[in-house]
Amino acid sequence: MMSSNNSVDVLEDGAFAASKNSWNRYYSNSVVQPLLTDLYQITMAYAYWKSGKIDDHAVFDLFFRTNPFHGEFTIFAGLEECLKFMENFHYSETDIEYLKHALPQGIEEEFFEYLGQLTAKDVTLYALKEGSVAFPRVPLIKVAGPLIIAQLLETTLLTLVNYASLMATNAARYRMVAGRHINLLEFGLRRAQGPDGGLSASKYAYIGGFDGTSNVLAGKLFNIPVKGTHAHAYITSFTGTQELKTRVLAHKETGDKRDLLELAIDHRVQLSKLLDISTEESSEGELAAMVSFAIAFPDGFMALVDTYDVKRSGLLNFCAVALALNDQGYRAVGIRIDSGDLAYLSCLARETFERISEQFKLPWFSKLTIVASNDINEETILSLNEQGHKIDCFGIGTHLVTCQRQPALGCVYKMVEINAQPRIKLSQDVVKVTMPGNKNVFRLYGADGHALIDLLQRVDESPPEVGQKVLCRHPFQESKRAYVIPTHVEPLYDVYWADGRVTQAMPSLEEVRDRVQNSLRTLRQDHKRTLNPTPYKVAVSDNLYNFIHDLWLQNAPIGELS
């Protein structure tokens, strides 16, 4: 398994810094550009413009209605990319040309002139901290500004937040079920939604708590540790030991040259007795492949052992080569198992390593890394935990990057205020009713340090105070109320964008990644468990409750029974 431990070097290297910048430039100008939106945003912009709503001021909330994966929390991610998008919001000349073709005839020319000079400078964007845990109905992002530009941001902000948050949440869930001491690697590039889908997956898996990725470009662009060994093809590319053109490896310290194949064959004979496995059953091609790989990476030898048969071939060949490497002063890293009964095979491998460790007096041999990587999802890990396994590291691809259990987070972007007048979207389905007005959000903490409740208030209310009783109400069920005396009150919003610029120092990827784990620690365990987690409460102040329900009554038509 190869790894990039030189994170700082890489970041400070001039070449990478340059490449990082050029990436950012690409990212903002070439894809995350204002035309990456739904056409209706632009038709609405024209209709608003044409209706004289150019100076209208609106507030929009970006939020989701239910947590993904049958869980009770979500990780908010994607904010930095939203801000890059805001910074670069500008329709190019060819964009305007294209829109003149794509929109119906008869659009006034002045509208295109208006679009051509439009930027996000008059918008203020509030948001939770990237990497925080978040809950249904609490707006992740609040956008306040001129109606037209605020509306034009909708689709792109949703695109940037939805998958990022879904992916970070999924990764965080894998981290929770795997536990803190297991290495988690993202291997999903080949199954993601195309090239950039794969890059986003790698980035947000890392944020959510993965330790590395196989995606080299993600490593280069985001400075995420990259990992990987070899595929079955490497093993099958060798038919026998006669194909080995290089067999000699110099001793790490003494420089003494020995034939690694001969050493491995000798060890294999010994091991076949110790382990009671006939050497005739083990593949010569596999042995040759492993010897060649060990010669290429004597310090990082990790081998795939399931090409032919883990028990009768792969494990025996690996251990023989590992002992041969040991003769030459190198320590092997471990094995990867990509098929079969992972619980059984990992225990078998560990037991084998332990026997060899004892027999050859090599304590480190018992601790060789065991990586498993066959179609793993949350349930597989839970089931392996139950059965008992000896896996140190999971390589997870398809289920992680496609978020198979729920492939989309349903964030929406709803207008809640226009020209200081609140707006409510009613629906027969109560979960679809929006929370009207310009709101603030506070997280109230209890004496044990855990988060108790998120409280939405109208912006003109005074914040809840530590030690003071706060009435928290269910937004829709009149009788559900509770008094909370917080020991700590956290205002959840910061202003991230105002007056045409980003107003906060942006945290590094590592800092966001740490925030995910720190933020999750503030949640009680019962909110986080896999089976029947307890919903975390999101409440409204008494004032906001009354405001919502007055508005609801004003707006709901009185039906007629017939």
Add this chain to the structure above:
Amino acid sequence: MMSSNNSVDVLEDGAFAASKNSWNRYYSNSVVQPLLTDLYQITMAYAYWKSGKIDDHAVFDLFFRTNPFHGEFTIFAGLEECLKFMENFHYSETDIEYLKHALPQGIEEEFFEYLGQLTAKDVTLYALKEGSVAFPRVPLIKVAGPLIIAQLLETTLLTLVNYASLMATNAARYRMVAGRHINLLEFGLRRAQGPDGGLSASKYAYIGGFDGTSNVLAGKLFNIPVKGTHAHAYITSFTGTQELKTRVLAHKETGDKRDLLELAIDHRVQLSKLLDISTEESSEGELAAMVSFAIAFPDGFMALVDTYDVKRSGLLNFCAVALALNDQGYRAVGIRIDSGDLAYLSCLARETFERISEQFKLPWFSKLTIVASNDINEETILSLNEQGHKIDCFGIGTHLVTCQRQPALGCVYKMVEINAQPRIKLSQDVVKVTMPGNKNVFRLYGADGHALIDLLQRVDESPPEVGQKVLCRHPFQESKRAYVIPTHVEPLYDVYWADGRVTQAMPSLEEVRDRVQNSLRTLRQDHKRTLNPTPYKVAVSDNLYNFIHDLWLQNAPIGELS
């Protein structure tokens, strides 16, 4: 509903051509670059290089093992992007610098020099035609060339083919259940895997048979028709008719100016009697919003009618505004319904349109477009078909772009030959056994023009001939054999890349899109039906059968019962 009918204009416009080029440049150099791969490809490359395998020649097959969505066919897509990737395959200086950091210490400098000058020029790539129907085990792409470079292409080719084919297949399935006469629009950008996931979704949905997208950037880059009207926010941004700053619309022919709001209010009074709906129940804000939208788009008036209540507000307001537009010489386009019982509401709307059509002697009014767009998937459409509905157009987002029923196609890339020696990957799971050797594929057609079977042969066999009996064998079940006398034999492979260049004129997006439908027409209906479709047969020649099974026996270890 807005549309871009000026496809050709757009393509031929210099500005867009330029922007298209810059996109291509980005696409090839910035994302789909050789570093968009799994690290293990590069570690394997080094080990191959170090083992002296630099002149080894390999053949790899890219194929899937099962059709997605419980179906019995797959659409092959992504080929053009694979070829662009091949054309631009080159490690930049910063790539090499990065790899020196990311790979373990001790890699020989000459390897990086080797990588730095590596291109895909010595590779030959065979493939099915993009947009063809394809089946399990038939390689979609066959790569032949030097082992190292052929191996290094793996991940990127898989990334480019997997999602593209999955998405095109999903779209084609929606097209089949919706029927030929329903408009299908892709609305999924906000729920896709980030920006480029959204672009890929729009592109391959169009190839699979959708008629357009809401994604404006996809429209600009790929020249796909873009569509869209307005969101609920547009409606809720108006509280009452007093907010209408512009109410006047000139008659389309005469130029005679009238107050559109007044006209609409008059029509609403009339209609409320005809339809027996009290005007008091309909929203004034909604009416104002619709009037303003109609003034902005008098020729393309399409309105969302479910913000408050379809029956008691939205439909009445829409019809009133549509009649007012008619007074001024314009024909409305239709409505969009985004919630509720779509079968019932679409029938109600159609019936309303028909009554008005008759009452006002406006035949076109009965044919107004009804778009439905609430969380639609294949099952919803099937259920709507069963219930009966009057929908003309579906706008489909989340379920289409995330391919919710199966969010990844499991294409793999397996070595089948090295230095003219076949390679077989054995597995206890027979579906995972690979088809060894360099193969050709032919599609055999029956007298009725339908495809009968895909036949894999060894490359040195002579192709099946029209009118000649061909023995087709199940690859693994000895007793399953059939004679086929084809009336037409289609060789499935073309060479797309050889001697460092693309060797075929690449079809346009439209041509690939047409091929999907034409190719699907060659399949019998029972292979395509939603419920329990019949598997299409993929067979091997007798020669290939024997070749596989001889090799299998040579390679499979003889077990010991214990």
